[in-house]
Amino acid sequence: MIYEKKVKCPVCNKEFMTTKVKTSKLKLVKRDEDFLNYYKGEEHPLKYEVFLCPFCGYAAMEKRFDKIKPSGKSIILRNVTPKWHKRDLKPERSFEDAVNIYKLALYCGEIIKKSKVELGNICLRIGWLYRIQGIDNEEKRFLRYGRDLFEESYYKEDLRENGYDEVTLSYLIGELSRRLGENEKALNWFNTVFTVCRNNKNPVIEEMARDQWNLVREGRAQKANTTDNE
Ligand SMILES: [Zn+2]
Structure with a gap:
């Protein structure tokens, strides 16, 4: 179900391996009305949509991982890396690991001032991870946080630029x-x-x-x- 892929960190330029789920093996079982997909089998691709550099602690959604400006890189190196302990990350992520990695991506995104819609997407996914685990109050907390960010984005941001309509x-x-x-x-x-x-x-x-x-x-x-x- 899973495989490892080599990724180069745009912040510290080191290479690391990250886990991905083979999309060809995924069988969609159902879809919630807010677009959370459920698949047959153990592994959920949602857990692996954030890349995390084990060397410097930079984390972001896969699709936006490389999209970081020079100013953003120095913010990460100044604010995240000194507190980060280099560690060997397990290839398989538990839901708990995934939540923590998403929260780190949210923190990185906030300090480098990513768009509201991007931050909203991360919050929505944290909410989903809690939903899958049946942790209702935390799910709601992150759905609300995500909804508020989406609302702000709707009024203030260029949606097409952010891949939404x-x-x-x-x-x-x-x-x-x-x-x-x-x-x-x-x-x-x-x-x-x-x-x-x-x-x-x-x-x-x-x-x-x-x-x-x-x-x-x-x-x-x-x-x-x-x-x-x-
Ligand atoms: Zn790095």
Whole structure:
């Protein structure tokens, strides 16, 4: 299921091995409405989406690992490396290891001022890792943190530059709000999806937003009924 890949650290220029899951071996079992995928078998690729340099302590999502400016490199070397103890990392990551590595990536991303959407993505994934382990309060804490960052990004950042589109991000903010029990906010964001979709068609996301919008409305109706009967 897993293999090792050689990576060069853009901060300290040393080479190290990192573990990846063979995507060809993955069988999708189900997908949550906020895009968490579940696969058959033991290994979850989510655990390995962050690369961590064992020499200097720099951690970032695989896709953005090389995208660090010279100013960012010196921030890492000044603030992370002196506190980092060089260690041999086990090729296989437990969920606990993965959470810690993601949290380090979040810290690195914060101090080098990565975009809000990137930081939001890391938080969302930490939330997912807690969900898979059934740790509800920590899941919610990170979903909320991620949702707030996505919201900030929606208003302040160039979304295309960050690989998101307006429809998908509005939907995700709505769905995370729904999961956090913030129904009004969820409905507002799903409505944003419908509005944006008038000019910028995305039938798949629009339908998902429609389903989740109904779910919130039904939940509210049910709650109203129970209160009536009391
Ligand atoms: Zn390094």
